[in-house]
Amino acid sequence: IEASRASVASAVPSSVYSPFKDCLQALEDGHTTSGIVLVKPENTNRLMQVWCEQRHDPGGWTVIQRRQDGSVNFFRNWETYKQGFGNIDGEYWLGLENIYWLTNQGTYKLLVTLEDWSGRKTFAEYASFRIGSEADSYKLRVGRYHGNAGDSLTWHNGKRFTTLDRDHDAYTGNCAHYQKGGWWYNACAHSNLNGVWYRGGHYRSRYQDGVYWAEFRGGAYSLKKVTMMIRFY
Numbered sequence: 001i002e003a004s005r006a007s008v009a010s011a012v013p014s015s016v017y018s019p020f021k022d023c024l025q026a027l028e029d030g031h032t033t034s035g036i037v038l039v040k041p042e043n044t045n046r047l048m049q050v051w052c053e054q055r056h057d058p059g060g061w062t063v064i065q066r067r068q069d070g071s072v073n074f075f076r077n078w079e080t081y082k083q084g085f086g087n088i089d090g091e092y093w094l095g096l097e098n099i100y101w102l103t104n105q106g107t108y109k110l111l112v113t114l115e116d117w118s119g120r121k122t123f124a125e126y127a128s129f130r131i132g133s134e135a136d137s138y139k140l141r142v143g144r145y146h147g148n149a150g151d152s153l154t155w156h157n158g159k160r161f162t163t164l165d166r167d168h169d170a171y172t173g174n175c176a177h178y179q180k181g182g183w184w185y186n187a188c189a190h191s192n193l194n195g196v197w198y199r200g201g202h203y204r205s206r207y208q209d210g211v212y213w214a215e216f217r218g219g220a221y222s223l224k225k226v227t228m229m230i231r232f233y
Contacts, residue, residue: 024060150215
């Protein structure tokens with residue numbers, strides 16, 4: 001079930017067809033081309049549009065976040081991070097509530113792909129990934145790391161999500177205020193993939209607020225492209 005525009009798919013009543021539970025199920029049904037797919041996780045009536053990444057071996061990846069050109073502002077409040085924002089075929093955040101329902105229907109792994117401004121590409125993969133419900137402030141749970149980007153997420157494991165209007169971090173101030181994003185901040189961050197997209201890599205700012213993965217290029221370097229995607233296994 002694919003649609004070229006978000007407004008089209010969102011208008012389709014759920015009774016018309018039975019949407020896939022995720023992008024792996026879509027792949028197994030023959031949807032081998034990357035693109036927008038309508039999915040409905042098990043145990044919920046939530047219909048959501050996602051970008052299915054089918055080219056990245058072995059396919060079946062559901063993209064939950066993408067940064068690539070700075071076209072979307074990621075300095076948003078709790079409700080916006082909960083519901084999701086951006087453009088499915090461009091920069092977007094799928095929404096904490098959607099991510100919660102997706103990751104709690106089975107065991108999912110997380111793949112983070114990173115690209116710097118010189119074209120170097122790296123990745124960080126986590127053997128498991130899920131988040132708690134809103135009542136638990138969408139607490140992060142990630143499993144064992146492997147990859148070549150370095151591990152900049154395990155330090156955030158077990159942390160609740162923080163936005164500019166909901167402070168759940170371990171810092172005396174609000175990390176989202178300083179880091180200009182929404183994230184599972186600790187005190188404050190080894191990764192800040194929802195930060196400010198600065199062109200050119202190295203940036204100057206009063207705070208460390210770029211799109212960074214500290215183990216790859218450091219906190220003062222804002223990456224060109226980042227993607228977070230999950231896959232059932």
